[in-house]
Amino acid sequence: MSSLDGPDEDDPRGKPPVPEDVQEAVRTLIRWAGDDPEREGLLDTPKRVARAWKEYCQGYTEDPASHLSRMFEEVGGYDEIVLLKDIPFQSHCEHHMAPIIGKAAIAYLPTDRVVGISKLARVLHAYARRLQIQERLTAEVAQCIWDELQPKGVAVVIEASHACMTARGVRTPGVNMVTSRVMGIFRRDDKSRQEVLKLMGY
Ligand SMILES: [Zn+2]
Numbered sequence: 775m776s777s778l779d780g781p782d783e784d785d786p787r788g789k790p791p792v793p794e795d796v797q798e799a800v801r802t803l804i805r806w807a808g809d810d811p812e813r814e815g816l817l818d819t820p821k822r823v824a825r826a827w828k829e830y831c832q833g834y835t836e837d838p839a840s841h842l843s844r845m846f847e848e849v850g851g852y853d854e855i856v857l858l859k860d861i862p863f864q865s866h867c868e869h870h871m872a873p874i875i876g877k878a879a880i881a882y883l884p885t886d887r888v889v890g891i892s893k894l895a896r897v898l899h900a901y902a903r904r905l906q907i908q909e910r911l912t913a914e915v916a917q918c919i920w921d922e923l924q925p926k927g928v929a930v931v932i933e934a935s936h937a938c939m940t941a942r943g944v945r946t947p948g949v950n951m952v953t954s955r956v957m958g959i960f961r962r963d964d965k966s967r968q969e970v971l972k973l974m975g976y
Contacts, residue, residue, distance in 0.1 A: 792824040800824060830866055833903030838914070841896040842922035845887040857881040857973050858894045867938050868905035876908075876934025876950070879974040880915060882925040883959060883966070889923065908934055908953050916955040927958035929970045 800820035801811035809816060859879035867874050880894045901914045916930040931954040940947045960967045 789825065790828075792821045796824045797821060829903075830864075831904055833900045836900040836903075838897045838900035838918050839922050841893045841900065842889050842919065844893075845889055845923065847887045849884060849886065849888050852884070852888070855881050855883050855970055855973060856888060856891070857970070858891055859974055861895045861898055863898055863902045863934075865902040865904070865906045865908075865911060865934075867936055868907055870938035870942070871905065872936065872938040872941070874902075874906065874908060874934050874936050876932060878915070878930065878932045879976075880919070881929045881960075881970050881974065882919055882923060883927040883970075884923065884925050887923060894919070908932055908936070908951055912953040912955045916957055920957050925958065927956070927960040927966060927970070929956045929960045929967070929974070930954065931971070931974055931976060 797820035800823045804811040804816060804819065811817075811820070857879065858881075859877075861878045861880065863876060863878055865874040866872065878898050880898065897918050898915050901911050901918075912930050912932045915932075916928045919925065919928045919930075931952065933950050933952045935948075935950050939945075939949060954971075956967055956970075960970050
């Protein structure tokens with residue numbers, strides 16, 4: 775037995791075993807879609823699909839806030855916006871379990887502490903690797919940074935395309951959904967909000 779993505783569960787590399795009921799669920803779905811799960815090309819598919827879903831949903835095993843636990847309090851008098859933009863991410867919509875593919879911009883205005891810039895992306899991924907709706911993903915990322923860093927302001931803008939809309943339903947490729955959540959000074963003060971959105975390219 776060989777397959778393109780390498781040997782399977784009995785193999786010494788030791789991929790995690792997939793319970794029979796999970797495999798059977800995938801076979802049921804294949805049958806429901808109109809194919810035969812016993813045909814050769816589909817024999818290993820249930821295991822692959824199951825493992826892929828564990829990976830897509832890895833965020834359930836992570837505490838997003840833990841990525842922000844290491845802070846730097848020495849900010850050298852820096853009191854301007856910190857922004858990470860064009861962060862690519864993938865998620866899955868909770869209504870169709872279809873891919874959501876997009877990019878995020880995450881900004882905050884520090885009070886007295888900052889984090890390593892890559893940590894903002896880690897927070898995003900920890901929430902994105904779950905079944906999501908884009909609105910909640912946006913709000914959760916903003917809230918997590920707000921709670922952990924206690925900054926003067928947080929702004930998160932997410933732009934994504936939803937396969938449940940581009941590949942099925944109204945089938946409109948090229949359409950992006952944009953969601954934003956602004957907190958603190960970015961919410962209260964028009965000028966600050968405009969500044970951060972402009973830096974983000976909006
Ligand atoms: Zn959907």
